[in-house]
Amino acid sequence: MKAPRPNFAHEASFAKLLCGDLPEAALDALQELIGRHKVSLVRGDVTYLDGGWYVTHSGLLRLAARRHCAGIHVQPVLKFSNPPNSRWVFRATVFKSRTCKGFVGFGDAEPSNVSARVRGAEMRVAETRAVNRALRKAYGIGICSVEEIGSVGEPAKSQPQASKIPPQPANGNYGGPKVRDRLCQIIRQHQLDPNLVKSYAVDFCGTKALREATRAQVENFVAHLADWAQKDRNALLCQLNSYSPVKGRAA
Template sequence: MSGNGNLVKTIEIKDRQGHVIATEEVVTYAGLLSLAHDQGLKKIETSLVQIPDQTNGQLAVFHAVVETKTGIYKGHGDASPENVSSRIIPHIIRMAETRAKARALRDAVNIGVVAMEELNLEGNGRSGNGNFPKNPQNQHDNRNHDIRSRSRPEGESSESAGNGQLMTDAQRRYLYRLLAERKIEGDDAKAHLLQCTGVVSLEQITKAQASTLIDEMVGATKSAEEVPF
């Protein structure tokens, strides 16, 4: 593999007090890119889906398309002050683009290990869900969704998601877009959302439920990619 001695790295997983509680292997974007070139990378294209501003929680969202000799692979990546380390905050747009490319590249080269750039690292460690919530009560959804630049495309933070407010129009649009990518549209999309949330009307879906659905749909790829963190 040309110039790719750093595909896999081992990082320390720390709790909120900074104590090392485990280690985990991750891949690097540079290593993924090198491996993709070795496997016949033809092109990488990216598009900015959402510009970060105050109305969306400074959340940047990118879409990436990777083409190799084996096919075309796509991925989304997001970055906001809520899911990057403090030193990356000034570079939100670039990080969102890198995360999108990393996700698409992982599919292209068939690597299920999460990319280091997809994680929220502070120092050498990270919290359980890739964020560092200010309120420990908001860590109820520390599942495996950060492995793929998932998320709350309209600036939905873990702190605002659980406050009982209803789903926003932006969340609704994003959910329908995610479902359309899965060929679920129109009445079928509505029925799917109602079934997943257990309500009888879209107007009854809460912000927290919508946020969880978004995380689950963006994170729903082949099980081989599922690793705990």
């Protein structure tokens, strides 16, 4: 069964829910990616980090499948690797068709350029990076893949004075990254309309805009939404549909 073609309006709504207010340039870039490569933020093909879009490994594999990729050959480059020190280099070749000569990409990984979350898995990270780079070359993906970034998602080291700074309110951040990620996960898992979820959240929190809600309010809403979606998705959909704008009918 083919995945539905990404709809930019739906993708843009999800992007704003996931990332907050995005600059116009970021939305334009997303629209171009969707139009050219049929990628989807909702499906997790791309992600937004530090002011830019990055393609994901799963997104590249889905793209390769849509384009009927003939095969991917991956092998370690042992002369540049140092297994005892967890340094690995891989070479990947993507064949777009049976007659294709191949698009080559190299990927390296070592403890100094991977996230702490994947330390000990440098060999697999290097392989993934090589495949990503080869796929990006083969299909003309101009943006970097998120797996190629070193130490992505690492928390910044606190300054000596940081302990003196009181906790900041969550207003304007939809309850913080973890709560926002959980909300987006629920939307993806249960295939909910992000616009309707946002309208329901505003009503649930009793604020004029979601960014005005406190962290506790957003956390309560996310817990409520997850519970309802799990127990009775159809009833939840009815509730969400009540927030749909009424469309005028032709006489």
